[in-house]
Amino acid sequence: MLSYQDVVTIKLGVLTTAATDWEDMASGFEDLETLYAAKVESAATEDTAGITAAVRAAQLAATRQQFKDAQTEAGAIASILRDAHQEFSKLIGHVNDVVEQVKADHMSVNSQGEAVYDFRKLTPMRHDEDYPKYVSQAKNAEAAWTKKIKDAVQKVDDADQGVKLALHEAAGIKSWIQRAFDEAMGQGDHTFNGSAVGDIEVYEAREAKQYANQILNGDKLQGDDLKEWQRLMRDNSHDKVFSQTLLNSLGADKTLKLANKIDDLAYFDDTKDKNAYLQINGGIADSLATATRVPDFKDANGKHLPFGSKGYNEAFDNWLTTDDAQFYIKFGNDLREHGTEKYDLKAAGEKIQMMTKGHGQQVRGYQSLVTLMQQGHGDYSPQFLSDVTDGAIAAEKDHPNVWDLYGNFDSKNGDDWFANDPVDGALGIMGRDPEAAAGYLDPHAGGTDDRLHYLLKDRDWKVVNTTDWQGNREIDTSDVQDTDDRRGLGGALTAAATGIDPHGPRPVGPTPHTDANNRVFVHALDILSKQGDDMPPSLRDDMAKIMTNHGHETYVAMSDPSGRRHPDVGPTLDQKQVMEMTKQISRSQHSYGLLHEGMNYAIMDDIHDRSRRPEDTLSSAGYAVGFMEDARYAALKGDQHDYTWDKAWSYHALGGALNFIPVYGDAAQRGADVLTTAWIMDEQQHQADKLTSDSQHTYDLRRNQLNSIADQWYSVNSDWASSQSHPGYSPNDGVYKQIEGWANDGGAQFRGMAGIH
Numbered sequence: 001m002l003s004y005q006d007v008v009t010i011k012l013g014v015l016t017t018a019a020t021d022w023e024d025m026a027s028g029f030e031d032l033e034t035l036y037a038a039k040v041e042s043a044a045t046e047d048t049a050g051i052t053a054a055v056r057a058a059q060l061a062a063t064r065q066q067f068k069d070a071q072t073e074a075g076a077i078a079s080i081l082r083d084a085h086q087e088f089s090k091l092i093g094h095v096n097d098v099v100e101q102v103k104a105d106h107m108s109v110n111s112q113g114e115a116v117y118d119f120r121k122l123t124p125m126r127h128d129e130d131y132p133k134y135v136s137q138a139k140n141a142e143a144a145w146t147k148k149i150k151d152a153v154q155k156v157d158d159a160d161q162g163v164k165l166a167l168h169e170a171a172g173i174k175s176w177i178q179r180a181f182d183e184a185m186g187q188g189d190h191t192f193n194g195s196a197v198g199d200i201e202v203y204e205a206r207e208a209k210q211y212a213n214q215i216l217n218g219d220k221l222q223g224d225d226l227k228e229w230q231r232l233m234r235d236n237s238h239d240k241v242f243s244q245t246l247l248n249s250l251g252a253d254k255t256l257k258l259a260n261k262i263d264d265l266a267y268f269d270d271t272k273d274k275n276a277y278l279q280i281n282g283g284i285a286d287s288l289a290t291a292t293r294v295p296d297f298k299d300a301n302g303k304h305l306p307f308g309s310k311g312y313n314e315a316f317d318n319w320l321t322t323d324d325a326q327f328y329i330k331f332g333n334d335l336r337e338h339g340t341e342k343y344d345l346k347a348a349g350e351k352i353q354m355m356t357k358g359h360g361q362q363v364r365g366y367q368s369l370v371t372l373m374q375q376g377h378g379d380y381s382p383q384f385l386s387d388v389t390d391g392a393i394a395a396e397k398d399h400p401n402v403w404d405l406y407g408n409f410d411s412k413n414g415d416d417w418f419a420n421d422p423v424d425g426a427l428g429i430m431g432r433d434p435e436a437a438a439g440y441l442d443p444h445a446g447g448t449d450d451r452l453h454y455l456l457k458d459r460d461w462k463v464v465n466t467t468d469w470q471g472n473r474e475i476d477t478s479d480v481q482d483t484d485d486r487r488g489l490g491g492a493l494t495a496a497a498t499g500i501d502p503h504g505p506r507p508v509g510p511t512p513h514t515d516a517n518n519r520v521f522v523h524a525l526d527i528l529s530k531q532g533d534d535m536p537p538s539l540r541d542d543m544a545k546i547m548t549n550h551g552h553e554t555y556v557a558m559s560d561p562s563g564r565r566h567p568d569v570g571p572t573l574d575q576k577q578v579m580e581m582t583k584q585i586s587r588s589q590h591s592y593g594l595l596h597e598g599m600n601y602a603i604m605d606d607i608h609d610r611s612r613r614p615e616d617t618l619s620s621a622g623y624a625v626g627f628m629e630d631a632r633y634a635a636l637k638g639d640q641h642d643y644t645w646d647k648a649w650s651y652h653a654l655g656g657a658l659n660f661i662p663v664y665g666d667a668a669q670r671g672a673d674v675l676t677t678a679w680i681m682d683e684q685q686h687q688a689d690k691l692t693s694d695s696q697h698t699y700d701l702r703r704n705q706l707n708s709i710a711d712q713w714y715s716v717n718s719d720w721a722s723s724q725s726h727p728g729y730s731p732n733d734g735v736y737k738q739i740e741g742w743a744n745d746g747g748a749q750f751r752g753m754a755g756i757h
Contacts, residue, residue: 004113022078033067069194079198115145158235205245233283243287252334267347285376308439382436431491540591548598555602559620586635626746678708
């Protein structure tokens with residue numbers, strides 16, 4: 001293992017010097033071969049015939065081949081040394097960059113590569129009550145920077161091990177076992193390596209394949225071998241040559257078998273090394289992403305072509321005709337061929353063995369594939385994600401119930417690592433790439449069926465087989481939905497409609513919606529709202545986040561009694577669809593909370609909109625609150641007799657909405673926090689009162705929130721409200737009455753659209 005000092009003091013120039021010497025050697029052997037062929041071989045075979053001459057010619061040709069092989073070996077070693085110089089320069093440069101970042105954070109780095117903070121800087125604060133916190137923060141920073149340095153040094157060491165392997169292989173250096181075998185067979189090892197290649201990653205891929213073969217043969221790896229396989233995958237899975245060489249040598253069939261056997265070892269046969277095996281499978285998944293990567297296509301002006309756009313589709317079709325696309329085509333066809341084949345996977349059957357009384361089960365290729373893909377870092381090309389998802393959908397259309405397995409594979413049982421529903425699993429991976437999700441689910445995507453319509457309306461989501469065994473007899477063959485149903489679809493739908501990764505950090509700055517984002521939102525709203533109470537409960541949170549993210553246009557639909565006001569950004573939404581979706585979202589306490597919090601931000605943003613008349617912003621706010629309150633009552637009317645949920649919750653339980661709330665002005669965001677606090681007070685009062693009637697006016701139910709809105713509105717519009725020409729809008733002159741009336745009118749408007757009397 002290289003130390004930090006090794007890395008920062010090494011002189012890389014010797015690598016290029018050595019590479020030049022080896023290139024000169026290759027050139028010298030070429031000259032010798034030419035001279036030998038002209039002066040020795042030709043003269044020795046001139047005017048000779050018979051068996052002796054034939055033997056002599058063969059010996060001379062073998063000698064000339066040694067000169068040729070020596071050229072190959074020397075040239076390969078020179079190439080490896082130059083590759084090593086380039087790779088080490090990059091990786092050591094990264095170590096130095098991290099060190100500079102540490103120094104910029106007012107720390108030093110010692111000779112062991114540890115970040116060190118000068119705690120004397122905190123001495124003046126030793127009597128501060130927060131002094132322990134400052135010390136803890138400094139120690140945490142030290143540890144975090146030290147880990148970054150260690151990780152950077154590890155990458156250099158990984159590369160060093162790869163170079164060592166490649167040089168040994170290119171030079172034909174054999175183990176003592178190989179040498180003993182050669183001698184026993186009468187084959188000396190004093191020859192040059194005519195099959196040497198000048199690519200480090202090719203040798204590392206061959207080494208990784210040897211370890212893969214051992215696993216495929218049913219062996220386990222221990223100690224140094226397991227660590228070396230981890231290193232190979234960790235160091236090379238983002239290299240195209242390594243990844244394509246490894247996967248080409250395996251083919252899709254053996255890749256799926258290998259992934260399953262590794263999962264068997266991790267979860268069933270060799271659990272003590274579980275983390276190591278899962279890291280290897282993660283490396284194979286990353287290699288799959290690297291090997292199948294489609295280029296970033298650009299238009300004539302160098303502008304990125306979004307996935308799914310007409311320009312992208314044309315560029316992709318052209319790319320498929322190039323040599324660079326041959327691996328993608330071949331391996332993709334191979335995956336589709338094996339997508340519905342059955343494969344052994346004990347790890348998905350441990351609990352099943354008891355359930356089926358020893359009958360067991362097998363999994364399908366696409367289930368194994370998506371399980372593998374989920375173990376990687378998710379850097380897949382949108383095109384590859386699209387092709388995998390389309391392939392799985394095509395398979396289930398041709399063979400209904402193809403994914404049915406015994407048992408549940410959900411988060412509750414800790415078995416959600418296995419993608420028993422590969423369509424939903426692939427969509428879940430896609431959800432981490434908003435552009436991929438939008439291009440895939442966009443109803444206007446060129447040349448595709450309406451995937452969103454299929455997934456939201458037509459697809460059979462019952463992928464769990466409830467069959468049990470009694471003796472030798474199967475009973476109850478009905479299918480049910482997975483308890484994690486549509487989790488992947490919800491993530492992909494959210495990403496596609498908002499442009500935000502639902503699993504990522506909160507975006508920095510505005511996230512404007514593309515036309516594709518808007519089309520996905522409007523189409524999903526149309527399909528799901530028409531399902532009424534049959535809308536899948538698992539999508540309530542996702543639609544709440546989407547409507548929150550499209551807060552402006554959603555708020556317009558909720559707050560305009562005429563239905564004629566058009567949003568100045570985004571699509572115009574159908575009021576009845578928004579009404580029904582708000583009702584369905586309100587059937588879940590958490591989903592309702594997400595949407596309501598988002599609308600508090602939209603209310604405050606509208607109040608601060610100077611382009612609108614102040615009285616209109618007040619009426620819109622009251623109207624929207626009444627709209628949402630009656631939506632909640634309509635939702636719970638058939639579900640719970642007291643029109644409340646089972647338990648109260650606090651503001652802090654609603655953090656899931658924050659990533660999807662658009663970037664508003666500071667004043668609007670501060671005001672929204674005040675509104676949310678008042679709204680929570682109303683909710684807690686609801687729980688205490690156990691309301692039993694929906695005939696009460698909205699104002700009585702939302703008193704704190706509506707009064708808080710009125711106060712916030714007045715603080716923004718006090719000059720206008722105090723004017724004699726605008727009576728009835730000051731706190732002492734009816735502003736609370738104004739918003740009360742609008743809130744009750746908003747509720748009445750909702751009931752009218754919903755047909756509730």
